[in-house]
Amino acid sequence: MQSPNPAGTAGRNPCRSFALGELIHAAGTPGTAWRIRSGAVRLDRDGSGEHRFAGLALAGDILGAESLIYGTYAFDARALGDVELEPWLEGGAAPTGESLLQILASFERRAAETLALRAGEAFDRVRQLMLMLARDRGDGRRQVLIPGLRDMAEITGLTVETVSRAMSRLRKAGQLQKHGRRFGLVIAEPVPANP
């Protein structure tokens, strides 16, 4: 059930890729930091049986920065779609202050966005999550790999049923077109109108 290219330690291409639902790393296990090349990752606190959603990491974000101090990961990380990782700081060189500050700033923004997914009406929350997970194609539209409803429910703080109903509404409203079971096309604008 692990990655098809196990850590890719063969020297040439140290990147790793994961499919929807795969565990990228577990809290408490040793490892290093990665940059997300593409895809979305769900972070969870407390690997012991019970898992509580603790954050979202998207393309460009750094995964497991805390391992650079403590040596082990603080969160479970699970792929919410097709995820590609590349090692952060390949040479083992210490990260520069500049780059770390960039990480910190982007992390602050990401945390604020994630927080926003848990306030307001259910429909808007799910819609916003879709927009966050979507990646831009050329033509102004955006493509999503739709995660499991259970994941979406835990991220938004809703129930599976409510998320399902919101997804149905999105489809009926023409804001989301499904192609196959998992793929979708987001039609709505990335940013709602500014009053």
Next chain:
Amino acid sequence: MQSPNPAGTAGRNPCRSFALGELIHAAGTPGTAWRIRSGAVRLDRDGSGEHRFAGLALAGDILGAESLIYGTYAFDARALGDVELEPWLEGGAAPTGESLLQILASFERRAAETLALRAGEAFDRVRQLMLMLARDRGDGRRQVLIPGLRDMAEITGLTVETVSRAMSRLRKAGQLQKHGRRFGLVIAEPVPANP
């Protein structure tokens, strides 16, 4: 309405202190980074009229780290109680990678906690917020400076009325004793039982 000791640039004591409700800094304005000595700070996105809760910073956290790259703050910061700040990196020296990683790790944890304040039943959310804001006294009890209901509502994603009712329940349940209008004593354990 600003701080009584304006930035304290007099050389000797560069610390700043703020009272409940005071604006510490506004998004977009220039400034530097601070460490929170004591108190709680609320971060908001988008200073233009409308403000949306974007995060919580507590004692020990760093405020405005993003200003070290961009020169300006990315968020509004407002005191949720009596807040004392000390400058971070006094000499203007660049922060070490080690310390930045510490910040990053603690920020991840804080973000996860803040997220947890927005899921579950209203009563538990408010209770949890009280526990986060409380500072330990010697005797196992904890003391809180209770922020405005409006702040608490925006942090937890509830309404003012619901927060008020939850606070009443906390009082009736003996989990919170009020001394005066703003001060409270938290009786409950800092950590709920672990099944």
Next chain:
DNA sequence: CGCCGCGTTGAGCCACGTCAACATAGGTGG
């Protein structure tokens, strides 16, 4: 085949949002 996990949809209920009335504290000017 049967089983299981997942998504969907419906029915009913309840916690929370909404609206409203009122109490209290603090501020400001007389």
Next chain:
DNA sequence: CCACCTATGTTGACGTGGCTCAACGCGGCG
């Protein structure tokens, strides 16, 4: 000092959005 105002907190009544419970379809897999 009081009169007045505003911001803030409290409580009640009521409506509703989302949770709960349940049933069912579907696809994957042994």
